[in-house]
Amino acid sequence: MSGIQNEKLDKLSEKELVLWKMRHSAEHVLTMAVLKLFPKIKMAMGPATDDGFYFDFDGSLASTKGGQALQVREEDFPRIEKEMAKIIKANLKFTKEEVEINEARKMFEGNEYKEEWLDEIEERGEKVTIYRTGEEFVDLCAGPHVESTGEIGAVKLLSIAGAYWHGDEKNKMLTRIYGTAFATQKELSEYLERVEEAKRRDHRKIGKELNLFTFSEMVGKGLPLFTEHGATIWREIERFVVDEEIASGYRHVRTPNIAKTDLYRTSGHYPYYKDTMYPAMKVDEEELILRPMTCPHHFALYQSQPRSYRELPLRFAEMASLYRYEKSGELTGLLRVREFVLADSHNFVRKDQAEDEINMVLNLIEKVARVFGLLPEVNYIYRLSLGDRSNKKKYYEAPEEWEEGEELLRKVLKKRKAPYYEALDEAAFYGPKIDIQMKNVLGKEETAFTVQYDFCLPTRFNLTYINEKGEEEQPIVIHRSSVGAMERTLGFLIEFYAGNFPVWLSPVQVKILPITDKQIHEAENVYQELRENGVRVELDDRSETLGAKIRDAQIMKVPYMIILGQREVEAKKIAVRTREEEDLGQMDLSDFIKKIGENISDRKTKL
Amino acid sequence: MSGIQNEKLDKLSEKELVLWKMRHSAEHVLTMAVLKLFPKIKMAMGPATDDGFYFDFDGSLASTKGGQALQVREEDFPRIEKEMAKIIKANLKFTKEEVEINEARKMFEGNEYKEEWLDEIEERGEKVTIYRTGEEFVDLCAGPHVESTGEIGAVKLLSIAGAYWHGDEKNKMLTRIYGTAFATQKELSEYLERVEEAKRRDHRKIGKELNLFTFSEMVGKGLPLFTEHGATIWREIERFVVDEEIASGYRHVRTPNIAKTDLYRTSGHYPYYKDTMYPAMKVDEEELILRPMTCPHHFALYQSQPRSYRELPLRFAEMASLYRYEKSGELTGLLRVREFVLADSHNFVRKDQAEDEINMVLNLIEKVARVFGLLPEVNYIYRLSLGDRSNKKKYYEAPEEWEEGEELLRKVLKKRKAPYYEALDEAAFYGPKIDIQMKNVLGKEETAFTVQYDFCLPTRFNLTYINEKGEEEQPIVIHRSSVGAMERTLGFLIEFYAGNFPVWLSPVQVKILPITDKQIHEAENVYQELRENGVRVELDDRSETLGAKIRDAQIMKVPYMIILGQREVEAKKIAVRTREEEDLGQMDLSDFIKKIGENISDRKTKL
Secondary structure (H helix, E strand, C coil): CHHHHHHHHCCCCHHHHHHHHHHHHHHHHHHHHHHHHCCCCEECCCCEECCEEEEEEECHHHHHHCCCCCCCCHHHHHHHHHHHHHHHHCCCEEEEEEECHHHHHHHCCCCHHHHHHHHHHHHHCCCEEEEEECCCEEEECCCCCCCEHHHCCEEEEEEEEEEEHHHCCCCCEEEEEEEEEECCHHHHHHHHHHHHHHHHHCHHHHHHHCCCEECCCCCCCCCCEECHHHHHHHHHHHHHHHHHHHHCCCEECECCCEEEHHHHHHHCHHHHHCCCCCCCEEECCEEEEECCCCHHHHHHHHCCCCCEHHHCCEEEEEEEEEECCCCHHHCECCCECCEEEEEEEEEEECHHHHHHHHHHHHHHHHHHHHHCCCCECCCEEEEEECCCCCCCCCCCCCHHHHHHHHHHHHHHHHHCCCCEEEECCCCECCECEEEEEEECCCCCEEEEEEEEEECCHHHHCCCCEECCCCCEECCEEEEEEEEEEHHHHHHHHHHHHCCCCCHHHCCCCEEEEECCHHHHHHHHHHHHHHHHCCCCEEECCCCCCHHHHHHHHHHCCCCEEEEECHHHHHHCCEEEEECCCCEEEEECHHHHHHHHHHHHHCCCCCC | CHHHHHHHHCCCCHHHHHHHHHHHHHHHHHHHHHHHHCCCCEECCCCEECCEEEEEEECHHHHHHCCCCCCCCHHHHHHHHHHHHHHHHCCCEEEEEEECHHHHHHHCCCCHHHHHHHHHHHHHCCCEEEEEECCCEEEECCCCCCCEHHHCCEEEEEEEEEEEHHHCCCCCEEEEEEEEEECCHHHHHHHHHHHHHHHHHCHHHHHHHCCCEECCCCCCCCCCEECHHHHHHHHHHHHHHHHHHHHCCCEECECCCEEEHHHHHHHCHHHHHCCCCCCCEEECCEEEEECCCCHHHHHHHHCCCCCEHHHCCEEEEEEEEEECCCCHHHCECCCECCEEEEEEEEEEECHHHHHHHHHHHHHHHHHHHHHCCCCECCCEEEEEECCCCCCCCCCCCCHHHHHHHHHHHHHHHHHCCCCEEEECCCCECCECEEEEEEECCCCCEEEEEEEEEECCHHHHCCCCEECCCCCEECCEEEEEEEEEEHHHHHHHHHHHHCCCCCHHHCCCCEEEEECCHHHHHHHHHHHHHHHHCCCCEEECCCCCCHHHHHHHHHHCCCCEEEEECHHHHHHCCEEEEECCCCEEEEECHHHHHHHHHHHHHCCCCCC
8 A cells, every 4th residue: 555655645745744644653553453452353454545544454354253244333433542542642663674575474474465465565576664563563564654653643533434455346345444633633623623514515415405316226326317406407507618618619519429449449548448438339240339538529520521720729519428437436426427428628729729729728617617606726726737758658658749738738827827736647648737626625636627738649540630831730639628527516516505506506596485375376476477587486385384484495495585475465575585594575576586587697606 | 021011001092002002013023124134133122112112133143153243223224114114015914823832932942032031931821922924024922913014104213222131231232223103104203303302402411511410430330420510400409499398397307328227127128129229238246238218217216206296297308318229221311320319208197187298298399390390280290109909919918008098199189189190009018109290301201209108117117106195106107209309300300491490590690701801800890799699600701702602601501691891881781691592781780680689589480
């Protein structure tokens, strides 16, 4: 595990590195404590993560003695934490040793997880290092650690989950214990509050409460079904994005979701993506496959007729259904699914147009994000993801083009004073890219989508245009998204808004609440008038108390409630309340229609 | 061939039957003539069709003598027709004979096509009949024919094409000669004019000329790629249909394009559709498949929560991508493809709501069709497609429900005085349906899409709702489309309009034609203003003559041309012309924007 971790460590700041060591050390303390309390458990592996640590234990050993598999439970956390506190208080030293492979094998004999790891170390020809905590405990580990357990700070165990060894369902299910550590109790408490907030905002929880989407065992894993509510938000976003793109000079096209496998061999995608591609379907004379990306389809369209320099920049955009088979352990609500729709585009440009084009792309991304209330620096930053000239297997070989592309992207980001940082070895195989790094509810950065500079695929596909001199020339292709995968965007926005969608995105924008049955007739008129004005409205005609109706509308986070009592009916007015409990008082229906109509057409983020 | 044909004959009127016999007889005359002129050719098979006849010949025999395979060519038509005229003039009698199977085998020995047919006749235990034309010619045939060749009327050979035996690419490619016959020369001429008109309107031809869609050998057969022009028409239709449906109380949802194969086993679709379904994809623990229809997906969504009678009618609509693997010989432009999008819906209703619901569905269909300029009786009629109680293999067994369903559909059609006819044995396996039979350019009727009454699948899926008494009850499902498969609709509309789309559907609505470079600046202003008003506009800034610019705009069937000369610039006016060569004269740009804006928002069928 540490081998992979160490690559990441170089990228950490000093403060981050201290925290990482603390967590990594806490992971050893956890293992030590668990082994003490549950001697029959077997340790497998565990890393420090971006916000804590986890360790996987194999409790199945216990069952060989005729009993049940040994399961650590969350109820055990207090005594494990107590044991950890003792170890921390004892201020045991972490000491590193290099040992011979055979000696290591003897030390961890009978532990198939460590044995597998030792096999890998031997294969890579690396040295075996172990870390001791005090005298008692030893684990195979590349470090680094804090000096002694006393430096660990504030520790907390968080949760328990089943996890397959190597994340593969075919392997044994292990017990994974998650925890975290911070330098101070205050920082830990703040983090735990953020975690609680994240749980409250979890799109899977809100998605269920607001009836936005569901999964079906009959249909399959990782394949969301969107209800009319979820599909409404989707449609609003899709139409907004498509219309913005068309206004920005994009040409929206439609290409098939399946194609010959050979198409992806030509593009060179196949070797890189085949592990997550669905199996090919052989039918009669053809071998077809679900597309994992749109690029080759847009290239085929580009090639369907001769192209002239006059047509460039030529931007083919599509809301493209894409298919990647993610392991079931990696599926996460809408954030990681097995079929998704990417707001994709491929912009074919002359080399001298590339700088302007990338600027236009970033302008569009920032404009779209702003409508959702997302601002650069605050909610997202850019990452300039560079290739690695020494890795000729991973990256298409063309050193000059790589330099040129990377320098161009850097120049664009610098000139527009965009918030960004650089990251080595994070490029696409066909060129450098700018990643849009969104911060999630926990403040954690995730790549939402990318802008890629591609000089490789135009060569592979032999894409050309006729230049001013009548000669064939090769365009550069900018691969980009404006909003990412629709499913992820929806999941992200549910959490960002905590379900309190802006009016234009709200599945139900207005709920009409007659106080008694006497106002039903008037309520139906109001309902009709709002519907005719394009407002998504529902009428709560149940014989419930007004209090209950208001509560239910608030649970569904409906932005506006129209309350109709006898007073309102007589005054030919409506009383309006917001989901934020603001009482807007009585007003004319026509004034309300004007107000909400403006809010919707301006796509305001506030009520 | 005749076995299948005879089933159809029962459905023909007396006049149609006479015509059919004439064409069937002309097919024999064609074969006789070809064999006389090309003695080395081998006859395979041929039927009379809805508008003529064809016959497949195998010319490969000739090549066994060391020469080229024998190909009849269109150049040979005059002499074949001359030979046919001789046979017709000779007024040879058609005589039917029943022969023993062994005798028949002897007669057609060495002809593998006839031998295969004889095998089938033997297997079915049918009698072998042959028809003689005069003395010379004999063919295996079930008839019927006219009395003698003199009754055949006016005959014309139309075209030649390659055709695989049984339409299967793995078999030998044969030479198919198409022809037709009519009672009189006048009728034949009228038909040939219609065929010419159909060729002019062929959506494949116009699709290419107007750059609406294309196919790519790299991507695969039957998988259209829509350019920005085709995709624009698609988007306009899609948004129109979706908005109409939502206004009519439909709930638009989104469900995945893939699902577990078991889902289609549960639905009972699998045995009926498996021949045209793509192969299943086995990945880890699941077996997934591309969906051939939406029903089970909407049922899964229905079942995702308990349903109450208060929610019914509950209408789940979706622009659903569906996948059916059609044989390559059956692919026809956009009309028959391997991946398509159906404007689909499943309306869950209480039994007592079914009549109103079917009426609402037909109202919506007629409303949508009217917007496209399609009227009942004129452009389409209904077909009430009934089951066959004796065919227990083909249809779900539930005699009472079938009676009830068929009677209900009949009642609806009668009450609304809809133009319809009844057709036995044309239902879905799960219930009777109303087919929307569109007339194509040739006046030929084709099923565009259907409205189905389903009492079977709710049982299979155990769909329920809680009724007023708190008991579980089973809903009826109305499966329906409002506009059919988008690809077919697009293909149909291209032919219906001959590419002259109404303004709201036109990919480019206005083309600006400055007379000289001096008006370019003004032209750019007009261009910007139109764009900002949501008009799809192009500017022709080439240094061509006005005549050339007008011609090119007319070829692309752009509804409006704005001509800007010095006179217009000075008068601050624009000159407007239509693609129908109508000169609308000078006007203010704002007046034109108002005019075209109204035309677009009203979705007018005329300029």
